[in-house]
Amino acid sequence: MLKYQQIAEEIEKYIEENELQQGEKLPVLDTLMSQFDASKSTVTKSLDLLEKKGVVFQVRGSGIFVRRHKRKGYISLLSNQGFKKDLEESHLTSDVIELKVRKPTAEAARNLNLELADDVYYVKRVRYINGQTLCLEESFFNKSIVTYLNKEIVSESIFNYIREGLGLKIGFSDMYLHVGMLTAMEADYLGMEEGAPKLDVETVFHLTNGQPFDFSIVTYNYEQSQFFLQANSQLL
Amino acid sequence: MLKYQQIAEEIEKYIEENELQQGEKLPVLDTLMSQFDASKSTVTKSLDLLEKKGVVFQVRGSGIFVRRHKRKGYISLLSNQGFKKDLEESHLTSDVIELKVRKPTAEAARNLNLELADDVYYVKRVRYINGQTLCLEESFFNKSIVTYLNKEIVSESIFNYIREGLGLKIGFSDMYLHVGMLTAMEADYLGMEEGAPKLDVETVFHLTNGQPFDFSIVTYNYEQSQFFLQANSQLL
DNA sequence: CAGTGGTCTAGACCACCGC
DNA sequence: CGGTGGTCTAGACCACTGG
Structure with missing residues (x-):
């Protein structure tokens, strides 16, 4: 499994396990880089993947936030x-x-x-x-x-x-x-x-x-x- | 406008103007890199954008191809x-x-x-x-x-x-x-x-x-x- | 096995947000 | 203005496709 997929999976798991809600902030890039021992591009690629999946959204100058939708059963x-x-x-x-x-x-x-x-x-x-x-x-x-x-x-x-x-x-x-x-x-x-x-x-x-x-x-x-x-x- | 957006736009325009059909092959990465005077990552980023938009699909080891859908009026x-x-x-x-x-x-x-x-x-x-x-x-x-x-x-x-x-x-x-x-x-x-x-x-x-x-x-x-x-x- | 796309890195610099 | 994410580069190396 590729490194950026691995990282994406772990971040997603982290969000689920801690039941983070819409708008909650994830650690900053620097932290994620050292935490996963990966370069900036690789972490960014993971986050882009998660963004595409609708799991997070990134705001320049501010941070990385959890994205959730409210309705069940869809x-x-x-x-x-x-x-x-x-x-x-x-x-x-x-x-x-x-x-x-x-x-x-x-x-x-x-x-x-x-x-x-x-x-x-x-x-x-x-x-x-x-x-x-x-x-x-x-x-x-x-x-x-x-x-x-x-x-x-x-x-x-x-x-x-x-x-x-x-x-x-x-x-x-x-x-x-x-x-x-x-x-x-x-x-x-x-x-x-x-x-x-x-x-x-x-x-x-x-x-x-x-x-x-x-x-x-x-x-x-x-x-x-x-x-x-x-x-x-x-x-x- | 960002370089990778610029490149993506030009590639898309190229496809439209030449009326390329589903499955037609685009120039290889090396060509695109020198044509747009950009690094590999940047060109790749443009292509990822176009892939997300459903304009092209990339096949490792083979090439970059045009993606089209057939039906009009949707x-x-x-x-x-x-x-x-x-x-x-x-x-x-x-x-x-x-x-x-x-x-x-x-x-x-x-x-x-x-x-x-x-x-x-x-x-x-x-x-x-x-x-x-x-x-x-x-x-x-x-x-x-x-x-x-x-x-x-x-x-x-x-x-x-x-x-x-x-x-x-x-x-x-x-x-x-x-x-x-x-x-x-x-x-x-x-x-x-x-x-x-x-x-x-x-x-x-x-x-x-x-x-x-x-x-x-x-x-x-x-x-x-x-x-x-x-x-x-x-x-x- | 040559050609081609994909991953990953390290680092410079840019652009935006909010205090 | 400090903190944070985004862009871009050059280059090494990997993985797949198809003749």
Whole structure:
């Protein structure tokens, strides 16, 4: 593990263990440098990481402060694939409805840069949170990259398997959100009424080398759809 | 303007002007270093910025590549307050429905760390995109920070005024998303049916020093609600 | 194994905040 | 004006990719 990741982790752990609140001040850079026996750039890099994650914010001429958000029970839109993080106390399960090799839909082919004749793994799941339906998920995996899947893998964390089992490196993703009304089929899976509000999240996942390997469409039950997002304005 | 920002801007401009597509390779680091007469760290910092903005992705041992998303007409959830960026071709206007100094709601007070007796500027606007209703927006500004507002300011970009007119530095924001159904009042403003799907986005905006100065609730017309989001998985 | 990006250091100097 | 974070450099060395 890299030094700056290590430092970032320790600082984050320190914040959690001491239950520091929004606005509380962390030790100054000099202290952190000697404490972790690292150069200024390295410590700064750790802090930039934490800032990107929404854990701290830095104020020039003043100090480094803890950043917290107040609300519980929200799903972080960015702690990508595998909510896990913000819903630690919640119980998440999945029902696998379908798992097979097939040809992609036109939309899936377009998003994965595939031909209609190429093979994809198709996975359809319903996800539950504390026993209530959370979402319906359909995923298309480029079979030439994700070469094997089975029911066991698919009922657990597919992404962990892709990372550890297949040794692939997941890079970045593009997400598209739409609000609409549930179709009869979706309503059925989610145990809701047809025409109820829904949020569709379509995501294209890429490897670190830029290859798209997964296109997924997730339809959220609006009653469980509380999402959270942290932004930094210094992008311009 | 800082050197690394300058470099980032020029690289971005270069990509736009030459209409580089997803996956196209940029010059190698050495070239960029000499081209911009900058050290490796500085160029790297520029590229990290662009990576955060979703403009490029870097692959160790291989190169620096252009990142693009395919879909047009989506509102970027992160290019914070002031869509402007992704909707450049669209025509955006506002109707100011209400502008006054008042006491905050309990919710607004909580999110702005204010007392119920403190003063806030309250702004209510309907926003249009190409003549169609896009959203209904209610904002509460901490009056001890945003000391003055008038109809003219409020019908243009409030955030530009805060930055340039008041000289305040906007830092980060926390966003909370909910899906639901339009109330009669909301439907009326948006020209929709009561009970139609909606997306509510509540945002708390902070200055760079961490002080919250604006709490806003934006209710989107679901027919116009197409959002876009780019994520980087290397956060862990 | 050559090419290319990533990490880390030490140190100089700059820019901002708040007393 | 002292304290603190931010920028920038030069250079050593590491780690990954792809032919």
